[in-house]
Amino acid sequence: MALLTKDEAFALMKKVLSYSKADECEVNLNGNENGNIRYAINSVSTSGKTFQSTLVVASAYGKKLGIATINEFDDASLEKVVRRSEELAQLAPENPEYVSFLGPQKYAEPKMFIQSTAAITPKQRADMVEQSLAVAKAGNAIAAGFLEDSMGFAAMMNSKGLQAYSTSTNVNFSVTVRTQDGKGSGYAIRGYNDVSKLDTKSATQIATDKAVKSSTAKAIEPGKYTVILEPAAAAVLLENIFFSMDARQADEGRSFLSKPGGATRLGEKMVDERVNIYSDPHNADLPTSTWNGDGRPQERVSWIEKGVIKNLTYSRYWAEKKGVKAVPGPDAAIMEGGTKSLEELIAGTKKGILVTKLWYIRQVDPQSLLLTGLTRDGTFYIENGKIQYPIKNFRFNESPIIMLNNLEELGKAERTVSTESNVNYLVPPMKIRDFTFSSLSDAV
Amino acid sequence: MKRRDFVYLTGMGAAATMLPIPIVGNPIAPERALEAIDPAMKKRMADVALNAGRSKGATYVDVRIGRYLNQFVVTREDKVQNIVNTESFGLGVRVIANGGWGFAATDKLDTDSVAKAAEAAVAIAKENSRLLSKPVQLAPQKGHGEVSWKAPIVKNAFEVPIKEKVDLLLGVNAAAMKEGANYITSLLFLVNEQKYFASTDGSYIDQDIHRIWPAFFITKIDATTGKFETRNSLSAPMGMGYEYLDVRPEDKIKSVTTLYKGRYDMLEDAKAGGRQAGEKIAAKSVEAGKYDLILDPSHLWLTIHESVGHPTELDRVLGYEANFAGTSFLTLDKWQSKKFNFGNNLVNLVADKTQVGSLGAVGYDDEGVRCGKWDLIKDGILVNYQTIRDQAHILGLDASQGCCYADNWSSVQFQRMPNVSLQPGKEKKSVDDLIKGVEKGIYIIGDGSFSIDQQRYNFQFGGQLFYEIKNGQIAGMLKDVAYQSNTQEFWNACGGMADESDYRLGGAFGDGKGQPPQSNAVSHGSSTTRFNGVNVINTARKIG
Incomplete structure (x- = not known):
C-alpha cells in the first residue's frame, strides 16, 4: 500500500468501524517501506526492499477482547476482519485487567517525516556505500557496513472517537573497519530522520582511523578504571535503566526501583545530581511519535532529574489501579550533557580508558541492574590528557546505576543509535570513575 | 521486531x-x-x-x-x-x-x-x-x-x-x-x-x-x-x-x-x-575462585551455542558479519593446519540438520539443499565449518552443507547455524559418577545470563540452579554464580562426560544474527559434562 494521507487513512478506518457490532472497536492501520544495503570485505553482500501494510481490528465485549488482522483492503475483506475479531472476543476468557479504549485525545503534530529520506533510490543507497568503501580502501583497510532506511505511516481510530495519524522516516548507518592483518578494528554508527544529514564518508573515516590506531593493542590488568564512554557505548548501558522503569515491577518488589515492604524508589535520589534524563517527542534532533500504540499522548516526561527518580512507566491497567496518570514508556530518551567535546574530556583525564563501543550486553542481576559485556572496536589507554596506546578488550561487570553514581564529567550530548536495540538516543560522552573490568579478551 | x-x-x-x-x-x-x-x-x-x-x-x-x-x-x-x-x-x-x-x-x-x-x-x-x-x-x-x-x-x-x-x-x-x-x-x-x-x-x-x-x-x-x-x-x-x-x-x-x-x-x-x-x-553466596564445573545439558547447550556454534559459522570466519555479530577466532589457517586443538580429545562436536525433535531439523534448507550431518570438531581438532551455496567453493566443497535460512518471507536467506551438539561419552558413566570425582566444584542446571566477545574467545555464563560439590558430594545450594573462560581453554579443560543415556537437547528459539537482524531456532545436545578449574565470579553488587 502506498503511503496513505491522513484523510485516506481516516476514511478507510471509518468504514471499518461502520461494520462493528461489538461494545467497543479499535482499528490500527500501518504501512511501511524499508530499503537496505549491506556490505562486507569491501564488497556489497545483500540488499533488499520490503513493502508491508497491516490493518489490526480489536473488538471488545465487556472485558473480553478479540484481535484480528488483514492486509487486503476491499470492502468484503474489511467486513471479514471485523467479524473475525468479534468472534474471537466472544470466545476469549474474560481479562480482569482489560481497560476500556481511550476516548478522543489531543496530539501535537509529529515531526518525524522527511521527504528526502522517503524518496531514497537504490542508486542513492549504492552511492552512499560507494563513498564509505572508498574511504576504507584508501586507508588500506576492510569495511563491513549496513545502511537501512524506512518510511511509513501509522494511524488509529476507535468507536469512542479517538483518531491519530503520523508519518515517519528514518535512516541508520553503521560501519566496522578492520585492518588487513585483523589486528585493528574501528566502528561508527549514525541515525537520522533526514538522510541529507548522513555523511557515510566522515563516519567511515572515523572508523578507519580507529582501526589503524587500535592495531597491536597491549594487554593491561583488569580492574577498576576511569573510563570515557563514547555516546554509543554509554547508550547501551543507559537503556537498561530506561527498559526497567515499569511501575508494576517496582511496586511488586522485583525491580532495581523496589524497596522492602512494597515501597519504591520513586522520588529518591539514586544517582549523581548532574544526571538529567527525559524524553521529548518534539526534540528537533530526535523527534518521535506524539502518540503510542494504545492512543496515549506522548509528552515531555522527566525520568531522572538532578539524580532523583521522577517518573515510572505505567500500563493503563496499573495506573488505574494505583490512581495515577498512565505515563507510557517513551520511544527514545535524552540525557542532558555538558559543553565539552570528547577530545576535551580526554584532554582533562590523567589516567583512563577510552571506550568506543560496548558489545553483547546482558543483565546479570535485575536487583542491582548489574550488566556484563565487552569493549570492542577501539579501546585506548589515556595518560596525561592524551591517548597513549591501544589496549586489548575487556569484559566488564557493572551496573549503570553504580556508574551514574561514579560520574566524573559529561560531554556534549549527540544523537546515537543503540547497537543492542537499534533505538536512537541523545546521549553525551561521559567520564566515569571505578568502572569494573573483570577479565581480558583476545578479540579484535 | x-x-x-x-x-x-x-x-x-x-x-x-x-x-x-x-x-x-x-x-x-x-x-x-x-x-x-x-x-x-x-x-x-x-x-x-x-x-x-x-x-x-x-x-x-x-x-x-x-x-x-x-x-x-x-x-x-x-x-x-x-x-x-x-x-x-x-x-x-x-x-x-x-x-x-x-x-x-x-x-x-x-x-x-x-x-x-x-x-x-x-x-x-x-x-x-x-x-x-x-x-x-x-x-x-x-x-x-x-x-x-x-x-x-x-x-x-x-x-x-x-x-x-x-x-x-x-x-x-x-x-x-x-x-x-x-x-x-x-x-x-x-x-x-x-x-x-x-x-x-x-x-x-x-x-x-x-x-x-x-x-x-x-x-x-x-x-x-x-x-x-x-x-x-x-x-x-x-x-x-x-x-x-x-x-x-x-x-x-x-x-x-x-x-x-x-x-x-x-x-x-x-x-x-x-x-x-x-x-x-x-542459599550461600559463592566464594569467587577456581572450581570444577559439572554442567547439565539444560545449561551446557547455551555454552555450546555461543562458543562452538557461532565461531564455526563460515560467514563470520570470512568477515561477512564483521559489522554486527563479529568475526571468529577459528580462522581458515587453523582449519587448514588440521591440528588446531579446539578442545582435548574427549571433545567431538557435530552439526546436524536431520536430528528428530530438534529445532533445526528440516528436509531442505532455504536454497533447496538437502540437509545432512557432519563433524565440526573431531577428537578435539577443528575439521569443518557451516556453509551455504555461495561459500562452499572456499572450503573446496562441491556442494553446500545446507545451512541457509531466512526467518520470514520478507527476510533474505543467509548462513545460519544448524544444530551443533557435543557427543556423549563412549564409556558407561552417570552424572553421579561425574560428581563423585569432584573435590571442589559446582553443579549448574538451567541457562541464565550469557555474553561472549565478537570473536568468541571470552565468555561469561550464569545459570538457574547452582549446587556446591565438596569431596564428591552435593553440599547445598549456591547463588550469585557466573563463570568466565576462554573458548579454547574451556574445551581443553573438558574432564569427561556422561554416556548416551543422559543425552538431552536444549535450544534457542530466537538466535539473532544479520542486518537487519533475523532470528533462528536451533538445538544443542549433550550429556552432563565436567570442565576442570574454571574461573567463577560472585555477581552480587549493591546499588545503595
Missing part, C-alpha cells in the same frame, strides 16, 4: 526482557492456522517470480513463499494475560544479476505484485553490481522437482483447544504459588512454518515445520530484606508438536531436581521451581 513492541504485545513488562523472542506476523483467529494453502497456487506464484526475474536478466532466481503461524498463550498468577494468534504470509524473491545478489519481498500475492518484486530484486542487483569485488559463485545444486517434507510431529499444537492450554498454564501457576512463589508468568509459544521454495534449478519444495516452547518465570521476594530471586523453567524449546507436554516417566531423570528428556512435565517443574526460588534466597 523491537523489544518495546514485544512488551506491548504481551503486556508482561520487565518479564519480557527474559524472552529474546522476535514476533513476526499479524494476529489471526486460531482456526485459521488449520487452513492449508494449495501448493498449486504457490507453484503458480513462484513461476511468475522465476519467469519475471529471468526475463529481466537474472542468471539465477529463487522464490520463497512463506506462511508463518504463531500462537502465544501468556498467563500470570491466576490470570490469562494474552492469547494471540499471528500469521505472516508473503513472498520473497532473490536473484543473481550482473554477478551480484538482489532481493525484494511483498505481501501482495497477485501476479503483478509478484512480478514487480522480482523486477525490483533484479534492479537492486544490477545497481549494486558496481560495488562487487567479485561475482557470486554458487555451488552446483540439482533441482529436486516437486517434493515435500513434514516434521514428524504426533500432535499438532494448533489443533489443541485454547482452553486446554490455559488450564495447563493456570495449573502450573497455582502449583508454583502453593510452593511459595510470589509471582509467576507462564507461556506457551507455538510456531508453524509452512515454507515453499522454488528456484531456476528446478526445485519446488513444500515443507511444514513445527516448534513448541513451554516456559515459566518465577520470582520469590524476601519481604524483610527486599531481596528477590528468580527461577526459570528447565524446559527446552523443541521441534515437536504438543506431544512434548505428554508426560512419560521414562523421560524423567532424577537428580537434585527432576530433569527432562524428550518430554516435559511442566507442572512438576513449576512445583520444584516455586520451592527452589525460596531456597535460592537462603
Whole structure:
C-alpha cells in the first residue's frame, strides 16, 4: 500500500468501524517501506526492499477482547476482519485487567517525516556505500557496513472517537573497519530522520582511523578504571535503566526501583545530581511519535532529574489501579550533557580508558541492574590528557546505576543509535570513575 | 521486531526482557492456522517470480513463499494475560544479476505484485553490481522437482483447544504459588512454518515445520530484606508438536531436581521451581575462585551455542558479519593446519540438520539443499565449518552443507547455524559418577545470563540452579554464580562426560544474527559434562 494521507487513512478506518457490532472497536492501520544495503570485505553482500501494510481490528465485549488482522483492503475483506475479531472476543476468557479504549485525545503534530529520506533510490543507497568503501580502501583497510532506511505511516481510530495519524522516516548507518592483518578494528554508527544529514564518508573515516590506531593493542590488568564512554557505548548501558522503569515491577518488589515492604524508589535520589534524563517527542534532533500504540499522548516526561527518580512507566491497567496518570514508556530518551567535546574530556583525564563501543550486553542481576559485556572496536589507554596506546578488550561487570553514581564529567550530548536495540538516543560522552573490568579478551 | 513492541504485545513488562523472542506476523483467529494453502497456487506464484526475474536478466532466481503461524498463550498468577494468534504470509524473491545478489519481498500475492518484486530484486542487483569485488559463485545444486517434507510431529499444537492450554498454564501457576512463589508468568509459544521454495534449478519444495516452547518465570521476594530471586523453567524449546507436554516417566531423570528428556512435565517443574526460588534466597553466596564445573545439558547447550556454534559459522570466519555479530577466532589457517586443538580429545562436536525433535531439523534448507550431518570438531581438532551455496567453493566443497535460512518471507536467506551438539561419552558413566570425582566444584542446571566477545574467545555464563560439590558430594545450594573462560581453554579443560543415556537437547528459539537482524531456532545436545578449574565470579553488587 502506498503511503496513505491522513484523510485516506481516516476514511478507510471509518468504514471499518461502520461494520462493528461489538461494545467497543479499535482499528490500527500501518504501512511501511524499508530499503537496505549491506556490505562486507569491501564488497556489497545483500540488499533488499520490503513493502508491508497491516490493518489490526480489536473488538471488545465487556472485558473480553478479540484481535484480528488483514492486509487486503476491499470492502468484503474489511467486513471479514471485523467479524473475525468479534468472534474471537466472544470466545476469549474474560481479562480482569482489560481497560476500556481511550476516548478522543489531543496530539501535537509529529515531526518525524522527511521527504528526502522517503524518496531514497537504490542508486542513492549504492552511492552512499560507494563513498564509505572508498574511504576504507584508501586507508588500506576492510569495511563491513549496513545502511537501512524506512518510511511509513501509522494511524488509529476507535468507536469512542479517538483518531491519530503520523508519518515517519528514518535512516541508520553503521560501519566496522578492520585492518588487513585483523589486528585493528574501528566502528561508527549514525541515525537520522533526514538522510541529507548522513555523511557515510566522515563516519567511515572515523572508523578507519580507529582501526589503524587500535592495531597491536597491549594487554593491561583488569580492574577498576576511569573510563570515557563514547555516546554509543554509554547508550547501551543507559537503556537498561530506561527498559526497567515499569511501575508494576517496582511496586511488586522485583525491580532495581523496589524497596522492602512494597515501597519504591520513586522520588529518591539514586544517582549523581548532574544526571538529567527525559524524553521529548518534539526534540528537533530526535523527534518521535506524539502518540503510542494504545492512543496515549506522548509528552515531555522527566525520568531522572538532578539524580532523583521522577517518573515510572505505567500500563493503563496499573495506573488505574494505583490512581495515577498512565505515563507510557517513551520511544527514545535524552540525557542532558555538558559543553565539552570528547577530545576535551580526554584532554582533562590523567589516567583512563577510552571506550568506543560496548558489545553483547546482558543483565546479570535485575536487583542491582548489574550488566556484563565487552569493549570492542577501539579501546585506548589515556595518560596525561592524551591517548597513549591501544589496549586489548575487556569484559566488564557493572551496573549503570553504580556508574551514574561514579560520574566524573559529561560531554556534549549527540544523537546515537543503540547497537543492542537499534533505538536512537541523545546521549553525551561521559567520564566515569571505578568502572569494573573483570577479565581480558583476545578479540579484535 | 523491537523489544518495546514485544512488551506491548504481551503486556508482561520487565518479564519480557527474559524472552529474546522476535514476533513476526499479524494476529489471526486460531482456526485459521488449520487452513492449508494449495501448493498449486504457490507453484503458480513462484513461476511468475522465476519467469519475471529471468526475463529481466537474472542468471539465477529463487522464490520463497512463506506462511508463518504463531500462537502465544501468556498467563500470570491466576490470570490469562494474552492469547494471540499471528500469521505472516508473503513472498520473497532473490536473484543473481550482473554477478551480484538482489532481493525484494511483498505481501501482495497477485501476479503483478509478484512480478514487480522480482523486477525490483533484479534492479537492486544490477545497481549494486558496481560495488562487487567479485561475482557470486554458487555451488552446483540439482533441482529436486516437486517434493515435500513434514516434521514428524504426533500432535499438532494448533489443533489443541485454547482452553486446554490455559488450564495447563493456570495449573502450573497455582502449583508454583502453593510452593511459595510470589509471582509467576507462564507461556506457551507455538510456531508453524509452512515454507515453499522454488528456484531456476528446478526445485519446488513444500515443507511444514513445527516448534513448541513451554516456559515459566518465577520470582520469590524476601519481604524483610527486599531481596528477590528468580527461577526459570528447565524446559527446552523443541521441534515437536504438543506431544512434548505428554508426560512419560521414562523421560524423567532424577537428580537434585527432576530433569527432562524428550518430554516435559511442566507442572512438576513449576512445583520444584516455586520451592527452589525460596531456597535460592537462603542459599550461600559463592566464594569467587577456581572450581570444577559439572554442567547439565539444560545449561551446557547455551555454552555450546555461543562458543562452538557461532565461531564455526563460515560467514563470520570470512568477515561477512564483521559489522554486527563479529568475526571468529577459528580462522581458515587453523582449519587448514588440521591440528588446531579446539578442545582435548574427549571433545567431538557435530552439526546436524536431520536430528528428530530438534529445532533445526528440516528436509531442505532455504536454497533447496538437502540437509545432512557432519563433524565440526573431531577428537578435539577443528575439521569443518557451516556453509551455504555461495561459500562452499572456499572450503573446496562441491556442494553446500545446507545451512541457509531466512526467518520470514520478507527476510533474505543467509548462513545460519544448524544444530551443533557435543557427543556423549563412549564409556558407561552417570552424572553421579561425574560428581563423585569432584573435590571442589559446582553443579549448574538451567541457562541464565550469557555474553561472549565478537570473536568468541571470552565468555561469561550464569545459570538457574547452582549446587556446591565438596569431596564428591552435593553440599547445598549456591547463588550469585557466573563463570568466565576462554573458548579454547574451556574445551581443553573438558574432564569427561556422561554416556548416551543422559543425552538431552536444549535450544534457542530466537538466535539473532544479520542486518537487519533475523532470528533462528536451533538445538544443542549433550550429556552432563565436567570442565576442570574454571574461573567463577560472585555477581552480587549493591546499588545503595
